[in-house]
Amino acid sequence: MHVHDHSPGGGSASHSLLPSEPALRVKAIETLLVEKGLIDSAAVDAIVDQFENKIGPKIGAGIVAKAWTDPGFKQALLEDAAKVLADLGISGLGAEQVIAVENTETIHNVVVCTLCSCYPWAILGLPPGWYKSDAYRSRVVREPRKVLAEFGLELPEEIEIRVWDSTSEMRYLVLPRRPKGSDRLNETQLAALVTRDCMIGTALPRL
Amino acid sequence: MDGMHDMGGMSGFGRIPIEQNEPVFHSSWEGRAFAMVLLGFSWRRWNLDQTRSSHERFTPQQYLSLSYFERLVTALADRAIKAGVITADEVKVGHAASPSQKGSQSLGAAAVSAFLRAPRNYLRATTAEPRYKVGDTIRTVTDSPESHTRLPRYARGRDGVIVLYHGCNVFADASAEDRENPQHLYGVRFAARELWGRDGDPKSSVTLDLYEPYLRHV
Numbered sequence: 001m002h003v004h005d006h007s008p009g010g011g012s013a014s015h016s017l018l019p020s021e022p023a024l025r026v027k028a029i030e031t032l033l034v035e036k037g038l039i040d041s042a043a044v045d046a047i048v049d050q051f052e053n054k055i056g057p058k059i060g061a062g063i064v065a066k067a068w069t070d071p072g073f074k075q076a077l078l079e080d081a082a083k084v085l086a087d088l089g090i091s092g093l094g095a096e097q098v099i100a101v102e103n104t105e106t107i108h109n110v111v112v113c114t115l116c117s118c119y120p121w122a123i124l125g126l127p128p129g130w131y132k133s134d135a136y137r138s139r140v141v142r143e144p145r146k147v148l149a150e151f152g153l154e155l156p157e158e159i160e161i162r163v164w165d166s167t168s169e170m171r172y173l174v175l176p177r178r179p180k181g182s183d184r185l186n187e188t189q190l191a192a193l194v195t196r197d198c199m200i201g202t203a204l205p206r207l
Numbered sequence: 208m209d210g211m212h213d214m215g216g217m218s219g220f221g222r223i224p225i226e227q228n229e230p231v232f233h234s235s236w237e238g239r240a241f242a243m244v245l246l247g248f249s250w251r252r253w254n255l256d257q258t259r260s261s262h263e264r265f266t267p268q269q270y271l272s273l274s275y276f277e278r279l280v281t282a283l284a285d286r287a288i289k290a291g292v293i294t295a296d297e298v299k300v301g302h303a304a305s306p307s308q309k310g311s312q313s314l315g316a317a318a319v320s321a322f323l324r325a326p327r328n329y330l331r332a333t334t335a336e337p338r339y340k341v342g343d344t345i346r347t348v349t350d351s352p353e354s355h356t357r358l359p360r361y362a363r364g365r366d367g368v369i370v371l372y373h374g375c376n377v378f379a380d381a382s383a384e385d386r387e388n389p390q391h392l393y394g395v396r397f398a399a400r401e402l403w404g405r406d407g408d409p410k411s412s413v414t415l416d417l418y419e420p421y422l423r424h425v
Contacts, residue, residue, distance in 0.1 A: 026240045135221055
């Protein structure tokens with residue numbers, strides 16, 4: 001039985017003195033693949049570093065902030081986000097298949113992958129645990145309004161909710177609405193308002 | 208395949224487990240497992256759909272008891288054994304019984320950034336005209352293959368409207384068997400009431416990306 005231990009080696013609980021079972025198994029597989037000459041542990045370190053420090057939601061937030069301040073860019077993003085990303089030099093990890101969907105006064109968008117956990121890695125990094133959870137994957141297609149309320153997002157009944165189930169290699173970015181009263185903010189300040197959840201569709205940007 | 212992975216619309220999983228200030232990886236083994244899965248693709252012995260297909264073959268009990276990263280690394284071992292890259296005995300022991308036949312071919316750290324940013328394109332040329340156009344009403348098939356499919360159970364045999372055309376793409380069902388058989392791909396919107404009957408939200412919809420073989424004229 002798997003026990004969720006989020007503090008191996010770092011906590012005070014006795015079970016954290018030993019690596020959790022998956023930690024041992026992953027170590028064994030890495031040792032094996034290195035011995036086989038198939039994997040370089042330094043490349044493993046480099047990928048972890050990329051996803052911990054370089055590839056993440058700040059990339060998406062910058063794109064959203066630019067769309068809020070530059071109408072031509074916004075139009076291009078909504079028409080062909082993949083091309084916009086390519087022009088920005090963002091490639092790989094699904095960037096070639098990104099589609100931007102816009103929230104409006106009457107429409108709210110939210111993204112899921114019910115079959116696995118497809119996610120626009122190139123612009124948002126790796127998904128949070130809840131995005132990969134059985135609860136989110138099973139429920140958001142069926143009762144999106146209740147699920148969004150659990151995130152603290154209470155949408156009026158007249159708002160249409162469009163759920164996007166990522167069943168192919170197409171990847172979805174929610175373009176949230178620019179918050180009221182943000183007129184004086186520059187692009188950098190605006191980007192700071194755009195959280196990961198705003199771009200999945202489970203939150204709205206707040207001042 | 209109608210496995211545990213196809214969970215859209217199921218009840219009983221409870222509240223969404225939201226964690227504030229969540230780290231990218233909760234333990235270092237998660238990051239290492241994930242990185243090895245990506246590096247596995249650099250060997251060019253299998254594709255993403257074959258990996259997904261491995262995930263679908265967990266028993267429901269396994270699927271639910273393993274975490275996301277445990278499933279990833281288990282499926283990696285499964286694929287590597289099937290491809291003959293490693294053996295089941297070696298996984299059990301945790302050491303190589305013999306070096307790889309082709310010798311060292313591992314991707315170095317300096318090549319990682321370019322590897323992650325290598326463009327991947329699923330679009331393919333075709334002479335076949337798309338059978339549907341934006342605005343058409345379609346009905347999804349009720350096929351329930353034992354093999355890989357990206358048509359979830361909850362959207363089978365339902366009427367929807369084409370809202371996007373994504374061009375001709377590598378067909379996931381074929382790709383899981385290492386063929387491409389490209390197909391036209393569409394964004395299809397289903398009203399929540401069509402999917403869930405009277406329990407559906409009157410103002411909601413779900414849009415899925417569906418390959419042409421999943422669709423029929425109404």
